[in-house]
Amino acid sequence: MVSIKDVAREAGVAISTVSKVLNNYPNVSEATKQKVNEVVERLGFVPNAVAASLSSKKVGRVALLIRLNLNTSASDEINMQYISGAVHKAKELQFDVITVFHSMIEDMSVDEVTAYFESQGIKGIIIYGMTTKDKVLHKLINGGRFKIVVIDAPMVNANTSSVSIDHVQAQYDVAKKTITENKCKKILYIAGEENGYVTAQRLEGIKKLCEEKKLKLNVKNGKFSELRARELTMRYSKNNHCVVCASDLMAIGAMKALIEMDIFRPVCGFDGIILMGYVGKQMNTVKQDFVRISEEALEELGRLMAGEEGRKVTMPHTLVRMKYEDIIC
Amino acid sequence: MVSIKDVAREAGVAISTVSKVLNNYPNVSEATKQKVNEVVERLGFVPNAVAASLSSKKVGRVALLIRLNLNTSASDEINMQYISGAVHKAKELQFDVITVFHSMIEDMSVDEVTAYFESQGIKGIIIYGMTTKDKVLHKLINGGRFKIVVIDAPMVNANTSSVSIDHVQAQYDVAKKTITENKCKKILYIAGEENGYVTAQRLEGIKKLCEEKKLKLNVKNGKFSELRARELTMRYSKNNHCVVCASDLMAIGAMKALIEMDIFRPVCGFDGIILMGYVGKQMNTVKQDFVRISEEALEELGRLMAGEEGRKVTMPHTLVRMKYEDIIC
DNA sequence: TTGTATGCGTTATCAG
DNA sequence: CTGATAACGCATACAA
Numbered sequence: 048m049v050s051i052k053d054v055a056r057e058a059g060v061a062i063s064t065v066s067k068v069l070n071n072y073p074n075v076s077e078a079t080k081q082k083v084n085e086v087v088e089r090l091g092f093v094p095n096a097v098a099a100s101l102s103s104k105k106v107g108r109v110a111l112l113i114r115l116n117l118n119t120s121a122s123d124e125i126n127m128q129y130i131s132g133a134v135h136k137a138k139e140l141q142f143d144v145i146t147v148f149h150s151m152i153e154d155m156s157v158d159e160v161t162a163y164f165e166s167q168g169i170k171g172i173i174i175y176g177m178t179t180k181d182k183v184l185h186k187l188i189n190g191g192r193f194k195i196v197v198i199d200a201p202m203v204n205a206n207t208s209s210v211s212i213d214h215v216q217a218q219y220d221v222a223k224k225t226i227t228e229n230k231c232k233k234i235l236y237i238a239g240e241e242n243g244y245v246t247a248q249r250l251e252g253i254k255k256l257c258e259e260k261k262l263k264l265n266v267k268n269g270k271f272s273e274l275r276a277r278e279l280t281m282r283y284s285k286n287n288h289c290v291v292c293a294s295d296l297m298a299i300g301a302m303k304a305l306i307e308m309d310i311f312r313p314v315c316g317f318d319g320i321i322l323m324g325y326v327g328k329q330m331n332t333v334k335q336d337f338v339r340i341s342e343e344a345l346e347e348l349g350r351l352m353a354g355e356e357g358r359k360v361t362m363p364h365t366l367v368r369m370k371y372e373d374i375i376c
Numbered sequence: 377m378v379s380i381k382d383v384a385r386e387a388g389v390a391i392s393t394v395s396k397v398l399n400n401y402p403n404v405s406e407a408t409k410q411k412v413n414e415v416v417e418r419l420g421f422v423p424n425a426v427a428a429s430l431s432s433k434k435v436g437r438v439a440l441l442i443r444l445n446l447n448t449s450a451s452d453e454i455n456m457q458y459i460s461g462a463v464h465k466a467k468e469l470q471f472d473v474i475t476v477f478h479s480m481i482e483d484m485s486v487d488e489v490t491a492y493f494e495s496q497g498i499k500g501i502i503i504y505g506m507t508t509k510d511k512v513l514h515k516l517i518n519g520g521r522f523k524i525v526v527i528d529a530p531m532v533n534a535n536t537s538s539v540s541i542d543h544v545q546a547q548y549d550v551a552k553k554t555i556t557e558n559k560c561k562k563i564l565y566i567a568g569e570e571n572g573y574v575t576a577q578r579l580e581g582i583k584k585l586c587e588e589k590k591l592k593l594n595v596k597n598g599k600f601s602e603l604r605a606r607e608l609t610m611r612y613s614k615n616n617h618c619v620v621c622a623s624d625l626m627a628i629g630a631m632k633a634l635i636e637m638d639i640f641r642p643v644c645g646f647d648g649i650i651l652m653g654y655v656g657k658q659m660n661t662v663k664q665d666f667v668r669i670s671e672e673a674l675e676e677l678g679r680l681m682a683g684e685e686g687r688k689v690t691m692p693h694t695l696v697r698m699k700y701e702d703i704i705c
Numbered sequence: 706t707t708g709t710a711t712g713c714g715t716t717a718t719c720a721g
Numbered sequence: 722c723t724g725a726t727a728a729c730g731c732a733t734a735c736a737a
Contacts, residue, residue, distance in 0.1 A: 048494050050730060061708045066732055074706060091487050093495035097430050097437075098730035101713050106732085108426075115460055119705065120453040120650040127452035130459070131444055134475055143496070146463055146475055158420050165377050167472070168426035273704050299654075300704065321449040325628075325654045375602050375629065376448070379714055390724040395716060403722055427714035430729050435716085 049090045058086040069094055096143050100168045107170025107194075108143040109348060112184075114176030115148050119273075121296045121320045125337050129175050129198075132341030140349050145169070149176070157186040170194060171348045173341075177202075178242040194351035196344045200244040201359070208357040210344045212364040214245050217333045218252030218317065221366055222291045225315040225331045226262065231288035234262055235312075237269035237276050237301065239293040249293045249317065269297045276300035281308065289313040295320045295332055302328055319367055324374035334367045378419045387415040398423055425472050429497045436499025437472040438677060441513075443505030444477050448602075450625045450649045454666050458504050458527075461670030469678050474498070478505070486515040499523060500677045502670070506531075507571040523680035525673045529573040530688070537676045537686040539669055541693040543574050546662045547581030547646065550695055551620045554644040554660045555591065560617035563591055566598035566605050566630065568622040578622045578646065598626045605629035610637065618642040624649045624661055631657055648696055653703035663696045 051069075055062045060079055067075050068083040086092075099106045111133050116122035130146065137144040145167060152160050160183055164172065171194040177184055178200075188195055188207050195202075199211040226234065236253050239246035250266065257264040265287055269276045276297035281304050284290055289312050290305070292298040298316030303326070305312055316323060319334030340362050347360055380398075384391045389408055396404050397412040415421075428435045440462050445451035459475065466473040474496060481489050489512055493501065500523040506513055507529075517524055517536050524531075528540040555563065565582050568575035579595065586593040594616055598605045605626035610633050613619055618641050619634070621627040627645030632655065634641055645652060648663030669691050676689055 048730095049491070052730080062731080063709080063733075064707060067707090070732080072733095076706060079707080091491050093491040095430075095495050095497065095730050097426055097497035098713090099732075101424075101426050101430050101715090101729090102731045103713085103733085115456070120449055123453045123456040124449040126456055127444070130475065131477065134477060135480070138480055144475070145473065146459065148460065148463060151464065151467055162378070162420050162422040166422035166424050168424065277704070303700070322651065322654065325651065327656075371632070375606070377714095381714080391715085392717080392725075393723060396723090399716080405722060408723080424714050427729090428716070430713090430731090431715040431717080432729085433716090 049092050051092070051094065054083065054086050054090060054092050057090065058083045100143060105352070106141075107352060108145060108168045109137065109171040109173060109345070110164060110167070110169045111144060111146050112152075112172055112174045113146060113148050115150060119296060121294075121318070121322055124320050124322075125318065126175070128337035129341045132338035133173065133345055136342040136345040140345060142171075142345065142349075143168075152183070155183065157183050157190065160187060161190065161192060164193065171196070171352055173344050173348060174198065174200070177244070178240065179244065180242045194348055196348045196351070198340060198344060203357045203359050206351055206357055208347045208351060208360060210340060210347055210360045210362065211245075212333075212335055212340070212362045214248035215252040215255065217364045218249035218291075218293070219256045220364075221315050221317065221331050221333045222253050222256050223260075224366055225289060225291065225313050226256075226260070228331075229289055229313040231313065232262055233287045234264050235280070235283050235287035235290045236264060236266045237279055237290065237292045237297050238266055239269065239271045239297075241268060241270070243271075246293060253291060269293065269300075271297060273297060273300035277304045280304040284308075284310070284312050287312070289315075292316050294318055295323050298330055298332065299323065299326050302326055302330060319369065321369075321374050323369040324371045327371075329368045329370055331366060331368055334365045336362070378421050380421070380423065383412065383415050383419060383421050386419065387412045429472060434681070435470075436681060437474060437497045438466065438500040438502065438674070439474050439476050439493060439496070439498045441476050441478060441481075441501055441503045444479060448625060450623075450647070450651055453649050453651075454647065455504070457666035458670045461667035462502065462674055465671040465674040469674060471500075471674065471678075472497075481512070484512065486512050486519065489516060490519065490521055493522065500525070500681055502673050502677060503527065503529070506573070507569065508573065509571045523677055525677045525680070527669060527673060532686045532688050535680055535686055537680060537689060539673045539676055539689045539691065540574075541662075541664055541669070541691045543577035544581040544584065546693045547578040547620075547622070548585045549581075549693075550644050550646065550660050550662045551582055551585050552589075553695055554618060554620065554642050555585075555589070557660075558618055558642040560642065561591055562616045563593050564609070564612050564616035564619045565593060565595045566608055566619065566621045566626050567595055568598065568600045568626075570597060570599070572600075575622060582620060598622065598629075600626060602626060602629035606633040609633040613637075613639070613641050616641070618644075621645050623647060624652050627659055627661065628652065628655050631655055631659060648698065650698075650703050652698040653700045656700075658697045658699055660695060660697055663694045665691070 174197045195207045277300035280301040295316035295318045316332040503526045524536045602625045606629035609630040624645035624647045645661040
């Protein structure tokens with residue numbers, strides 16, 4: 048393994064000089080810079096990230112805190128895009144990323160979680176899928192020991208930023224498109240998990256729409272469960288003109304129920320997962336660019352680590368209809 | 377942050393003694409062991425993995441080399457299970473895991489890849505989704521600088537193990553079940569990517585079956601593409617009694633094509649992904665326990681790092697029929 | 706502008 | 722059985 052020492056010797060300079068060149072410090076002459084870079088190139092030297100992380104207080108590792116949802120490939124699709132976006136951006140930003148699942152820390156105390164992350168040299172955390180009930184995470188965010196970016200939850204403080212689309216607007220948009228296309232007056236809205244931040248926001252969006260358009264709104268709690276959405280649709284769709292769901296999976300459950308009951312009601316979902324293309328009936332849905340969101344989260348973490356204040360970042364969303372022909376490949 | 381130094385001071389022993397207790401070295405008295413452990417517990421000390429990895433030649437990090445396949449949620453589902461299994465097992469085995477995608481190293485030379493992994497303190501690699509064309513990976517495996525476990529490819533040497541199900545047998549099993557249930561005599565077999573190791577093995581399985589049962593076998597190259605499988609089915613299924621596919625995605629493409637053409641042919645797939653439950657028609661398929669496979673891969677890596685020789689590990693598989701009612705939740 | 710020396714938190718090798 | 726002490730590879734304050 049070629050180390051900084053080898054480069055220094057070969058270039059005839061001190062180790063610290065090499066280090067300075069590598070981290071482009073201001074006070075290095077163009078000549079030595081050239082010389083060092085030439086040797087670095089020739090020896091194929093790549094600085095040891097582990098050592099750098101140990102030595103420097105700046106170079107930090109970041110943890111991706113992922114919520115796994117077994118038995119549904121939908122969340123797998125989303126999580127993979129999150130991971131993929133994060134990992135690629137991390138390489139670009141020279142961050143070292145490790146993946147952690149909520150299940151791994153769910154029965155730890157704040158101190159334990161903190162100790163665990165510190166033991167891993169973690170300086171920044173990206174939290175995917177946080178709920179209002181995650182007490183430990185709330186304490187972690189307020190603890191101030193880590194720079195944190197939270198996806199889809201409105202947590203902002205000196206060292207915490209939030210990144211997400213405008214869920215209120217998105218739910219409003221997709222529902223509006225669906226009801227105007229179909230002239231609906233009474234809406235069955237199947238909401239998500241009670242403790243989810245997005246659940247409340249999306250609910251706000253549909254309420255806003257119904258007030259504006261003077262529509263009758265019927266809210267049921269689907270808990271992001273396809274099965275529950277199916278059951279709720281079976282029970283309540285007859286007296287409503289359309290079914291607006293807070294997730295694609297629930298939209299699929301609803302649509303399948305409608306097909307079985309052999310009645311037609313427009314259904315719309317949320318997220319834009321590929322599975323939507325396999326149901327047979329097209330539905331409107333909100334498309335989130337999860338890769339992009341995750342990339343942005345890492346950049347935001349970079350800003351935080353550079354000493355900037357936490358803030359709220361809003362990402363764009365689009366409306367789509369997913370067809371089998373479009374997603375097959 | 378509480379360090380080993382704090383523990384040593386508090387326990388009134390030397391740093392090296394604490395280290396010995398932590399790594400349960402033989403020569404430590406029961407008394408000091410107790411004392412140290414008590415302090416460790418009380419201070420909530422967790423050893424810094426980064427420092428350990430820098431210092432020790434044994435404590436190593438492992439890289440998960442994942443092949444991303446955009447536009448298909450099927451591979452996302454599989455990859456998430458791989459990652460999940462690996463990350464959890466890694467925590468148990470005290471390994472530090474980082475995730476790397478093939479795309480990140482695809483235009484690097486062996487030396488560059490080696491330098492990159494070394495710079496990350498990587499000592500072991502788990503390769504998911506390797507093909508015969510991955511020259512760099514082949515060199516990496518033969519280079520001997522890393523302990524490697526390859527999933528689904530028959531690579532074995534002193535520091536390389538392979539972990540996979542018996543693809544020959546699995547393809548044989550699922551096809552046999554399908555043809556005996558339906559009394560087929562002529563089989564359309566839609567194979568996978570030419571360069572995949574599993575493609576050849578599964579092909580061997582179907583050939584073996586056809587020879588044994590004196591069936592007519594018609595092999596087409598579907599390249600693991602749902603679209604190609606769809607087209608091939610449109611073109612060739614009329615003259616065959618059933619369609620055996622080397623992947624679920626292709627099976628879905630085939631089944632959708634048959635439904636559109638309004639003809640019935642039994643179809644079977646391979647992998648057991650959740651999407652299979654959404655097609656409407658039940659199909660036989662081979663179920664692989666990807667989580668379990670990934671866990672086993674990490675354990676195997678542990679053995680390799682402990683100095684044991686590489687070997688071939690075969691995991692069990694099962695046959696299933698996937699119904700919407702079973703997968704919904 | 707460059708080099709020296711120290712420290713980051715461990716593990717490992719020796720003396721004692 | 723225990724405790725100094727030297728690595729591990731790099732960053733950085735400080736001296737030159």
